[in-house]
Amino acid sequence: VSTTIDQLETPEVLVDHDRLIANIKRVQAIADRHVLALRPHAKTHKCIEIAQLQIEHGAIGVAASKVDEAIIFIESGAIRSITIAYPIVDQRKLDRLVTAAERNHVDLRITVDSAIGIEIARRSGARLHVFLKVDVGLHRCGINEASPDLCPLAARIGGNLEFAGLLSHAGHAYGASNFRDIVCVAEEERLTLLRVCDRLLADGIAVREISVGSTPTVLGSESFEGITAIRPGNYVFLDATALRLGIASANDVALSVLTTIISANDRYFIIDAGSKVLSSDLGAHGTGGNAGYGLAFRLDDPSGQPLRVVRLSEEHGFVEREGDLAIGTKLRVIPNHACPVANLAERLTVVSGDHVVDQWAVAARGKVR
Ligand SMILES: Cc1ncc(COP(=O)(O)O)c(C=O)c1O
Numbered sequence: 623v624s625t626t627i628d629q630l631e632t633p634e635v636l637v638d639h640d641r642l643i644a645n646i647k648r649v650q651a652i653a654d655r656h657v658l659a660l661r662p663h664a665k666t667h668k669c670i671e672i673a674q675l676q677i678e679h680g681a682i683g684v685a686a687s688k689v690d691e692a693i694i695f696i697e698s699g700a701i702r703s704i705t706i707a708y709p710i711v712d713q714r715k716l717d718r719l720v721t722a723a724e725r726n727h728v729d730l731r732i733t734v735d736s737a738i739g740i741e742i743a744r745r746s747g748a749r750l751h752v753f754l755k756v757d758v759g760l761h762r763c764g765i766n767e768a769s770p771d772l773c774p775l776a777a778r779i780g781g782n783l784e785f786a787g788l789l790s791h792a793g794h795a796y797g798a799s800n801f802r803d804i805v806c807v808a809e810e811e812r813l814t815l816l817r818v819c820d821r822l823l824a825d826g827i828a829v830r831e832i833s834v835g836s837t838p839t840v841l842g843s844e845s846f847e848g849i850t851a852i853r854p855g856n857y858v859f860l861d862a863t864a865l866r867l868g869i870a871s872a873n874d875v876a877l878s879v880l881t882t883i884i885s886a887n888d889r890y891f892i893i894d895a896g897s898k899v900l901s902s903d904l905g906a907h908g909t910g911g912n913a914g915y916g917l918a919f920r921l922d923d924p925s926g927q928p929l930r931v932v933r934l935s936e937e938h939g940f941v942e943r944e945g946d947l948a949i950g951t952k953l954r955v956i957p958n959h960a961c962p963v964a965n966l967a968e969r970l971t972v973v974s975g976d977h978v979v980d981q982w983a984v985a986a987r988g989k990v991r
Pocket residue numbers: 663666707708790791793835836837838853854855856857906
């Protein structure tokens with residue numbers, strides 16, 4: 623595709639190739655240094671080409687949330703192993719997943735936090751590696767470390783099911799107000815999992831793997847002792863939330879939305895990207911904390927002071943007006959949360975410097991079942 627960014631129609635989701643590779647290498651280096659298996663969460667990009675790059679750089683598989691999202695990666699031939707880091711409680715979904723994994727010879731690992739999840743896995747008849755999910759503070763899915771159900775649930779994983787270990791996601795790290803808080807969340811997660819391990823071992827249940835993963839905690843952890851695998855997702859792109867948390871600088875952010883100023887009034891520049899492009903997300907897991915919906919940079923001054931996107935309609939963004947910018951001017955917006963932005967896009971336009979070098983389909987976009 624022989625064109626430059628300023629010639630593109632807008633809105634268009636851009637991925638900076640050099641930054642993408644740098645982000646992939648940054649986390650792979652963490653995994654290598656601490657002898658961790660890296661299984662990046664593919665819900666961030668939903669893109670086969672990016673999964674391939676992650677594998678080429680050393681990831682040993684990917685993680686996914688939803689069954690149909692996982693099937694896209696299984697069928698792509700790009701991966702040999704997948705972890706579903708999400709409880710499946712519908713037999714039809716698990717059977718569909720198992721069929722795809724068996725047909726493509728992909729190692730399938732699933733996650734449970736209830737007796738019904740284990741029962742469904744047992745009924746599938748497939749030989750499956752099963753993780754028990756532990757709630758480490760997000761209070762979303764997972765068994766509490768003090769729950770009386772912990773050991774009985776793990777003990778039920780048998781027959782065609784093999785107990786793979788513990789899995790957690792410290793998404794509450796996104797609510798941190800500074801880098802030190804992230805380090806504390808990561809350490810609490812690690813210590814919680816090690817205590818759960820000890821409880822299970824006391825009941826004669828050995829834990830083979832301990833899989834953690836959120837971008838802030840992976841980038842912020844001081845110790846991975848006892849951990850065997852990481853599943854960060856957002857790190858490939860990063861976003862305004864990562865900037866707020868102090869885990870990245872604007873020069874690291876690989877995903878941005880190219881927009882055009884289509885109108886202006888005395889308060890706002892109006893851009894052609896609204897909630898249908900930028901999403902209305904204020905940050906991961908509803909933790910909020912970002913002022914507005916994104917940071918808008920001028921193409922001719924990429925390291926200048928950004929303007930804030932302060933309101934959204936569906937098809938319009940309201941950018942705080944400072945100085946004079948002509949209608950037709952293009953801006954590059956770093957969104958609050960890159961993951962839903964990728965899911966809203968049909969394709970990612972890959973750029974190197976000012977040049978468009980490729981276009982990749984967001985193959986698993988909208989696969990929410
Ligand atoms: C279970 C689970 N694992 C891993 C991740 C990846 O987290 P992040 O995108 O912060 O890297 C998520 C994200 O929501 C998740 O829900």
